[in-house]
């Protein structure tokens with residue numbers, strides 16, 4: 001096992017900068033998730049660590065060793081790809097033991113490892129089958145098992161669950177987490193799925209446009225996003241964003257207004273008009289049955305026209321817009337909420353839960 005350290009890694013393809021100045025260190029034994037939209041550079045980072053890609057700039061350490069010039073096969077890392085390829089002519093057992101046989105492990109070690117890995121992934125009953133006799137989910141487990149059987153210093157997993165259907169993906173995700181708790185192998189896991197990132201990561205690295213946006217524990221990133229991109233990427237349904245102007249000590253949003261939090265007010269120019277994006281998580285909005293003339297101090301209210309009502313069992317999701325505007329808002333309501341499209345409702349939030357972003361840069365100014 002080993003830690004993995006990236007120091008200002010950049011990878012350029014002709015005129016495309018796939019990743020830029022990427023620095024972080026995964027401590028030995030931790031599970032880190034790289035997350036971001038398609039094309040943000042996740043696979044390039046993983047492939048650089050694996051040795052399948054050469055950095056244009058920067059240094060990469062695995063354990064104490066600088067591995068910039070160490071070939072992939074000598075790095076003692078195992079990578080599983082989204083489009084994993086099993087050896088079609090080999091049985092499951094032979095696929096699982098392939099890496100060990102290449103390393104000339106003895107027969108007893110091979111048999112023990114294959115048995116243990118197969119048991120941990122629930123594929124013991126499939127050992128004699130060929131890949132084409134397996135379902136997609138079973139094949140994916142074999143691909144994971146083949147990497148695990150090698151017991152590498154570092155695991156690199158690139159969207160390993162995205163070919164599985166929803167139920168199997170949830171199950172395999174939980175199994176992966178258990179497996180990591182048991183084996184404790186340093187793992188870097190790439191996904192564009194924010195739920196996988198939140199549930200699996202000891203820490204999450206959020207990327208966009210080849211650059212790191214934020215690194216932190218899942219709960220911290222969710223509660224304290226560094227910018228609008230991170231705020232809207234993590235969370236489902238995502239954070240609501242309301243374009244607002246600030247004048248005369250209030251935020252104006254499509255003809256309605258929200259008081260500006262006192263702390264923020266002191267740093268804003270009192271009369272000069274400025275534009276912001278306000279962020280509100282759907283779970284922080286509550287429906288007010290009889291709106292007060294004047295909301296309590298530190299509370300804000302908004303009128304919303306309901307567009308769609310989605311009962312989800314445990315709760316009901318309301319999608320609406322601010323009247324006479326294109327500004328959309330999602331609200332998480334109680335399961336027993338009864339309303340219909342076209343209704344006008346009042347929702348309120350505590351200003352403590354409000355986020356204020358710089359409209360131009362997306363940087364968080366208040367949270």
Ligand SMILES: Nc1ncnc2c1ncn2[C@@H]1O[C@H](COP(=O)(O)OP(=O)(O)O)[C@@H](O)[C@H]1O
Pocket residue numbers: 013016017018019036037038039040041042043044045
């Ligand atoms: N071999 C390559 N040649 C040219 N551009 C590439 C190559 N590999 C990746 N890129 C570009 O680098 C960026 C990041 O790609 P990638 O790391 O695959 O993103 P992700 O895995 O997050 O979807 C993309 O713009 C992609 O088109």
Ligand SMILES: [Mg+2]
Pocket residue numbers: 042043044
């Ligand atoms: Mg990718």
